[in-house]
Amino acid sequence: MESTKPRIRLFAVLLKATLLFVLFNFAFIFLNKIPFGKLSLYNSIFPGRERFPFGETRESYNLSLFDLDAMFAAHILAGTQKTPDEYRVLLIGDSSVWGTLLTPEETLAGQLNTNPVIACGRTVHAYNLGYPTISVMKDLMILDRAKGYQPDMVIWLTTLEAFPKNKQLTSPIVANNAERVRGLITKYKLRADPNDQALVDASTWEQTFVSQRRAVADLLRLQIYGALWASTGIDQVYPENYEHAQIDLEADADFHELTSLRDALAFDVLEAGLSSAPLTLLVNEPMLISNGLNSNIRYNFFYPRWAYDDYRQMLAEQAAARKWNYLDVWDLVPADQFTNSAIHLTPAGETLLANKIAKSIQTICK
């Protein structure tokens, strides 16, 4: 009897499989234009994160990615309906706002929410939009994206290290969002070069699935980590021991090889951000003031005294000239309330800052 089993041609199967893969690989260039990052399991199956995804190790149950849509989609802000009673405050800034070594409740946002603050008859609800990169361009990028979430006030905490013009486009999250950054440069007429080499423009091949597989995998892993976030509430590693911020400093007065800060700082980016939000509070964030070796030359690991003093004066002048709501709390927190960096606070340090900021919110709220 003749066999009725259809014969499969191996070569044809392999050829079709290869063709389909090649087709999908290049179709991905166009598929990738769809903001898949907005599709998220957070705020539906899993609770939204209290702060942006950021992490380098598997033990943190978290990861860093460059997809701003995915970062926002994973954030609790994206899943929270604003109520008439809510006074919505967005906190923008670096790792000190994000809360390195702090649990979500211990961060500035967490502390503002734990002890309810009433502003203009409504209850303040603060959202942590800090991200562990020091750059005002990165802050502007997040602020611009966050404006759609109906903030009543944006509090922008910053420090001198975020301002040098030559480092604005070099942080990975900025460099890998070239299109978005160019949009900001055009929209706010910033002085940054839209053709700066630091901005990563992916070639056609680099946009294919094969090249983008890591980004796709990261997006999927972020969703899986949602289960761990939901089940443990952990989003970073909390080591029992860590190296404390440097107190004894080098006898070095250099700051990014600059001799003067005039025209070296990206105040235009700051102005763009502050003018675009409905109500803003600019905060010069607390930093460690060392009393150790060479503390007469430097305040801390980041800053020589001359540079920081000049910066504070310039920032105060800018704020006064442009009538910004400005709070300078650079020396608010004692040196023993810093953790592993000159800008990372202990929970007690955050409490000091939260109390000060709460008062400012109540003063300037509308």
Next chain:
Amino acid sequence: MGLIQIGASILIALLIGTLTRAARNARMYLLLAFSILAIYWFQALLPLRSFDFWLPSLSLALVVLTWLITSPPGVWRVRQNTIGFLIIIGSVTFIDLSRYVLPEPVLTATTPPQFFQYFVFAVIVGQIIFAFTWASRRSPWAITGTIILLIIILIVLKTPALSLQMSIFFRSLANRSIENASFTDLRWLGFSYIAFRLIHVLRDKSRSHQFAHSGGERDKQMRHLPELSLPEFATYVVFFPSLAAGPIDRAERFAQDLRSDFAISQDEVLLAGQRIFLGLFKKFVVADALALIALNDSLATQVRTTGWMWISVYAYAFQIYFDFSGYTDIAIGIARLVGIKLPENFAAPYTQPNLTQFWNSWHMTLTQWFRSYFFNPFNRWMRGFKNIPAWSMILTGQVATMFLIGLWHGITLNFILWGVWHGLGLFLQNRWSDFVHRRFPDLGGNTRLQPIFQIGSILLTFHFVALGWVFFALGEPARSLMVLRKLFNLF
């Protein structure tokens, strides 16, 4: 095995399958040569100097030793054995000499030892093998001695405290700091599987000699363990697809495939390809994704709610299944490309309605091994005691077997607890089935209740197994207890 090693294995298998159409011996020799290279290549980097060379070499020495003492005298005169021996010694020498040719180690994780050291090692090992073989011709105890040797090595490797002591010993011998010694320093690639294959052959040969002398009729399978040539035997033991994670094939079945004509066909490649892709998907997509949320020592303390703890346990249950069965699929698929039909290791274990059937479908080749070499002989032995009640024999047999299966995974309290958990479960299930069949003989005929019972049984069995994983996945009983308390909301 990582993706690169799997990819290389697939290509090599395809090459061997294609180049050796109907050339049985050529296929066997090539499989042997690549399997030898693979045990060095797959061996993980070890902190003890050159151990990534010495441990695979010892595996091969044990293979040759076992083959010699289970073969009749004069086997050297057979041409195939001479060629097999030359392939083994030639491959190992080639790997060692590669240190003088290649700028970076390629075939081993670190640079192989100097030729003089290798030569001394080969001479010493050769003499030991010769002495054992000589003794085996005069006393059957040589076979028993080799089995005991293999079991002792297994015990050392599987007991963290003993492994640590061995690492300290070797570090002291090499004048190295013992502060960094760890029980993971002696990760001997695939030794659990190699040892079980060797014990299977040693035990069957020993039994077949006993029965041949006594004229007994029992257990004919053992009497039919064929004489294997050295290349057949060595290929069986260190066959590269099943080296790291099984399955544990039987020697006579494996030899049958090796001795059969095999011409690779399109259909065969497609079937093998399907199996390999299924395995890759199971392992590298499903299992690796589940591993992110599966129960582990950290999550045991970090998970805050009962619901999420259950999810974590479920994730572990499926992760371990997809990981292990994925590797098995890959091994079976690659083996198929060279004409070897490795036995199945899994048959939808989580859909089984009772624990006995679960163990008939989970890591089947290991279960069969323990059934053949422990459970059945142990039960036969117990039946000699007339006064022991049947239930007591069942309890002892089940618990002892599962206890040993637990130990095979590692000699720690948690693996023991896992084994005992399953042993008791099997006993209870046995008693329950017995009770139900006696009291409700017509229950099976009720067609309306049958699906409900079936689904209920599957869920019950799955949850029993899942709770068992709480012991298996964690390092300490106290942590397992904590997880169990969380699972049942007994905070």
